[in-house]
Amino acid sequence: MQACAVIAEFNPFHNGHQYLLEQARKVTKADLVIVIMSGNFVQRGEPALINKWERARVAINCGADLVVEIPTEYAIDSAKEFAHAGVEIAQKLGASFLAFGSENPDLDFENESKILDRQFDQRAKKYNQNFAAQLFDDTAIMNSNDILGINYAYWNSKSKRGLQLIPLQREQADHRDTEIKGSIASASAIRRAALEQSEYFNAVPKASLKAIRNAKLTSWEDFWIMLNYRLLTSTPQELRHIKGVTEGFENRILNLVDKSNSFTELMQKLKTKRYTYTRIQRSLTNILLNIQATPFNLTKTRLLATNQLGRIFIREAALGSVVMTKVTKEDFENNYAITKRADDLYQLVSPYQWGKGPIIKKNVKE
């Protein structure tokens, strides 16, 4: 069986995602499509709009055969580390292809990726700055999807078990668009519309709409009391041990938290030219989750959802040691400790009934 992997967040799942999954299957002619997805916290350094189980269920109902999770510490890391985790999982699962959305599918991703090795290369720096900036600002030159694509190519080139990269032309909507025009809109525009209870219904498949409508939508403000508490009870020394907290940022945060009454207020006060919103949000997520810098060490991925085809694939490819269908106490204490923490906190503000085992869709054609 040949598998095509897609690295995604589906925050939330929209028509563009459905199109991407369809194209991935069509172009690669793969037997199944594997989605490698962020969990309850996402790469912008914030909680997902709806929980990972619901997002995985929607994905299975909208074209994926198998959904596995990127452990939280990597899911909320920089484009480079996020891509590292995604590619690592795709390779561990034995996928043949890695499909991704791109504004410029004709770009030579592999060639472009070579500059990532040159740490002092100005273009490499610019890529990363652009990527971070683009998530919030409109000042970036290059699209974040393409930057991710370059990072995928980079990690893919480091491994013997190479994946075939399949850049797929993205549908119309610029992911920075804030208005929803037709059936294609960006995930941020949809999140905003959902939180503001305005119109987005045409931009998402029915299954996604249902999931969004049934969920308690989640944003950073829901975690403000916890972050505020953590900051009020932390010393500068303790904060300096947190990943991404450097260069006196700990003192800046501690000074400003006293004067902030909401997450938004703190973010506004923290923003400077030097730090992008994304970088600040990521540091705050690391503080919230008490994450310290550790070397990359991804051994397993959790199965979130599957259909019959996905189950057969796991069995045939003998992926039992890579894909956790149940998370053991030992996993919870080791490689899965941060993800458990993220899930525990997420459930404090938005409880969900899933999580004891993966979501299993009984019939492929349901």
Next chain:
Amino acid sequence: MQACAVIAEFNPFHNGHQYLLEQARKVTKADLVIVIMSGNFVQRGEPALINKWERARVAINCGADLVVEIPTEYAIDSAKEFAHAGVEIAQKLGASFLAFGSENPDLDFENESKILDRQFDQRAKKYNQNFAAQLFDDTAIMNSNDILGINYAYWNSKSKRGLQLIPLQREQADHRDTEIKGSIASASAIRRAALEQSEYFNAVPKASLKAIRNAKLTSWEDFWIMLNYRLLTSTPQELRHIKGVTEGFENRILNLVDKSNSFTELMQKLKTKRYTYTRIQRSLTNILLNIQATPFNLTKTRLLATNQLGRIFIREAALGSVVMTKVTKEDFENNYAITKRADDLYQLVSPYQWGKGPIIKKNVKE
């Protein structure tokens, strides 16, 4: 000017406290009565029912001339360390007397206190066990006021600047009584009645009744989200650095927090024969406030409230270096850091407008 000190919590201030202040002044013939009071967290290891500024104001309106604060790390410590801090402050303020309520004022407190030096003495152990037990259970032999008295005597005997100890016969109510019968009731009975909105009005002076009625009453449940969050994001190693967390208690807590939906539930699950409720609550308060064990080092006390007489006393006794009328940034970062932390958290659940400077009552006879 001769001053009589009273170490107290006033949680909340009731008729028995008013009687104690009156007797202290009458018996000692002191020129003024100084109250050395816990702040927003108290010795049982829990938040005070109402904030420290309101309690200090009530004290000034009901017989105290000066109210200063026991820094939080000592206010929530064992009877021995609580007494240590109280006596230390009384001595630093140059008080002549230390008055305290007692069920057995004829007890030879100084003589009894000698056993506290003998660490392996069974009676010393029993004292401390009794004290802790008594705050919650009805199994104790000796009254907690007398145990405190013995601890006051102990620390007083260690210093050259001795205070004259004035044990004063307590009024009727056993502090373990849960029902409110007449005008004298225990602070716990009043707290419970206030939280349950049942009858306690005869047991407190008018000023206290007003303060209780106007306040957002505070209990541990208000801090459950913070404690829960802290536990969910802590490793056993991190918890072991917290004061009072020893002997595998960190693993017990981490195992049980997952199964608990409220503070009360966690407490019930944690309770064993080995640990009293008070000991558990104190450890949880240390976890909440992120307090690590440090050597005793009390240099200053914060002025909470005063009348004209109290102001004259501070000036005449040249107490400027001991009594903080304003807390400097340096104090907030050093000797007053834990107390600031406690206040910041308290204000998250029960905001108050005071705290920029002490409460000053303009006329002695108002």
